[in-house]
Amino acid sequence: MHTPLTITRELNVKILILGLLSAWALNAQAELKVVTTTTTLENLVQEIGQDKVDVSSLTKSNQDPHFVEAKPSYMVKLRQADLLVSVGLDLEVGWIGNVQRGAKNPTLLKGSKGFFAAGDHIEAIDIPEGKLDRAEGDVHPLGNPHFHLDPIKTISVVEALAIKLGELDSANAEFYQRRAADYAKTLKEKMKDWESRITKSQVNNVITYHKSLSYFLRRFDLDVVASIEPKPGIPPTAKHIISLIKLVKQKNVKCILNENYFETTAGERIKGVTQASLQIVPVEVQTDYFDLIESLVTAVENCGKGV
Ligand SMILES: [Zn+2]
Known part of the structure; x- marks a missing residue:
């Protein structure tokens, strides 16, 4: 039987549920739907946007972002998105x-307000000079896109x-804006630790597979002696490997970052x-951007220790 007291209680519960539902609906509406091409960009958007964004990456963290199959599921994802965040500099x-054409969401096309290319906000290195030739391999004509x-x-990317x-x-x-400023401050702070650890490692030069690490190595004053792939996108021949072995011995290279x-x-x-x-x-x-750079710094330290 309903006593006046239980009626009030039921009513209160109903009001509470309604309130929660409408708050949830408002929140759901306010969320910006962001799709990124890489997990790194996904993490950066998440750090700035927190609960105000719903962000996901098209590629996985161990996937080569140069070569990706344009899956229909990617197009479905983009169809509902407010913003597409890409690396740019022709990486993708x-x-x-x-994927953009298949999504039929014109706001995400290049030049529209729902499109962002991180590469537009940094100065690129390794811009090839002169005429480009397919024989030079899969070169990046706008410069090296691995600036992250x-x-x-x-x-700079976070601020943009x-x-x-x-x-x-x-x-x-x-x-x-506030989130980006806080993030930049923490990252700058952490840089001091990374820099001093790399200096202490006494590693000065390295070999990498592709030019993916050029910006990292440049920032931390490490020389790149050579790449395992003789030309971008082209696997090494036996002859190239022999020349690399010679170079590693000659230049006393302690570190291969693959x-x-x-x-x-x-x-x-x-x-x-x-x-x-x-x-x-x-x-x-x-996991997150700090862990990514931490892994690279630790790898250089391991080279220094001969691990
Ligand atoms: Zn590349």
């Missing part, structure tokens, strides 16, 4: 155009991302007959 040139492994360049999120969601523009989405047989062969240590390193975020 082989596949992202098909330089924490200082990443700060905060502005973009604020443009699409002006109610939270200040929040995004990006985890490339094969390691060549690296293992070089390691087997030289003093160099072979480190398989991540290129994209697995």
